[in-house]
Amino acid sequence: MSQPLRVVQLLPALESGGVERSTLEIAEALVEAGHHSVVASAGGRLVEPLLATGSTHVDLDLGRKSPWTLRHIVSLRRLFEQLEPDIVHARSRLPAWVCWWALAGMRGRRPHFVTTVHGLNSPGHYSSIMTRGERVICVSETVRDYVLQHYPEVSARKLQTIPRGVDPDHFSHGYVPDAEWRDRFAQDFPQLAGGRLLTLPGRGTRLKGHAEAITLLARLHAAGIDARLLLLGAGDEERGHYLDELWDEARRQGVADVMAISPPRSDVREVLAHSALVLQLSTKPEAFGRTVLEALSLGRPVLGFDHGGVGEQLREWFPQGAVPLGDATRLAVRAIELLRFPPRLAPIKGPTKAAMQASTLALYREVAGHALVGAGHG
Structure with missing residues (x-):
């Protein structure tokens, strides 16, 4: 295997929801592949399962819409300087802005900046931060179309659709609770x-x-x-x-x-x-x-x-x-x-959790393969 990656994922909290589940699924895949996984958030009930899979959690309240959140710019910059991550992956708007400003103040080696557009947020300057990643992950074709419609200045080449997926072994067809x-x-x-x-x-x-x-x-x-x-x-x-x-x-x-x-x-x-x-x-x-x-x-x-x-x-x-x-x-x-008249549904072959994990890790490796000095913020 090539040299392990260090990846930091950023989001407001780890309570519940699709963003949080995707974060845990990628953290799990990183650890299983021998990489280093760190998640920074305000914490929540999903911290325990995150730690159980081998990731590290850093308590940073990056999602509170308050001027006090800006103090975390320095904290996040220090974290990046300490961990020297290859990738920082922002999954929400305010954490993405804090990350952007933290990266702007770094000298020399900076991590690559990746974003995921998880929602159809109101278009405008505040939401535009989610389109500024070196690579922008879209969770569906609906999201990709939305980004291209509202941010025509964004190059379609840096957008990559990686659908959220399900684990067919866990959500198995015909499963009946005991x-x-x-x-x-x-x-x-x-x-x-x-x-x-x-x-x-x-x-x-x-x-x-x-x-x-x-x-x-x-x-x-x-x-x-x-x-x-x-x-x-x-x-x-x-x-x-x-x-x-x-x-x-x-x-x-x-x-x-x-x-x-x-x-x-x-x-x-x-x-x-x-x-x-x-x-x-x-x-x-x-x-x-x-x-x-x-x-x-x-x-x-x-x-x-x-x-x-x-x-x-x-x-x-x-x-x-x-x-x-x-x-x-x-x-x-x-x-x-x-x-x-309950329909009999045949098994579907929809997007899977494993495919989402593999595609995201492949994107990380591709981005990290580029020159690191001064990259990730421009």
Whole structure:
């Protein structure tokens, strides 16, 4: 093997979400390949699994939108001078800016600067930092098209689409949770027992379509279908006011007794496999839509709005699950069809976690093979 690389990944925190999962997956691949993996963030519940795979974590609150965050420019520069990384990989806008300014003050050998565009952020100067990497990873063709549309000055040659992927061994087709898990799930959520389970995975933010899911649940009950709804991962304690809004809406529509909201959980595979229908109803286009692929890989049908990365995945792998954005009537009609006549899904051959890891490490090696002195910032 060639000389091991030193790679530092930067992101706001390690709590939950697609950015965080991608960070851990790349950290794991780096260590397994004999490279040195460091992650800098404000920490969170995913630090422990990160450390368990052999990476190092550095506590730096790079994502707080405050003037105080700028003090980390010096801290990050010192970290780079100490570690002498080959690659710094920024996965979010504010950490990317802090990194950019830290690199600007370095003399002599500087690490290469790589970015990943994980989201369809509002175009403008602040978001443009994610296009300034020597190489810019796009997590889907939707993202690549978005970057080229809004940043025409960016060379298409430095953009590389590396789709997020699933582990087909973990999300195996036809997987069924064991009886012990099912009993525990029933104890945790007794209000979900007895009906057809709908699951909408996603953080507790208005853009994820939780209100649309509640309306769908009410329409299904009006049609005589005993459906239950789990808003998986939306129960963030910091979003108490938003959760109160959701419960008020559920009570208004008469479905509060057949709905549950959970915090982020580690048994996403089991929950998706246990669901009759998985929902992806984001009102803002998603960059990728990993849970679409995870559910389909398990053989579970997915119903979602046909835009962004979710629409891209559904059109490719399960077109009958794509409905026009915001069309509540079509959404209900399609949900009724999928619940009354459950489709038999064949195994899909979508993008895999292993392919994403291999492509990213290959990109690191390619970038690090260039001249290092003065590189990475221009």
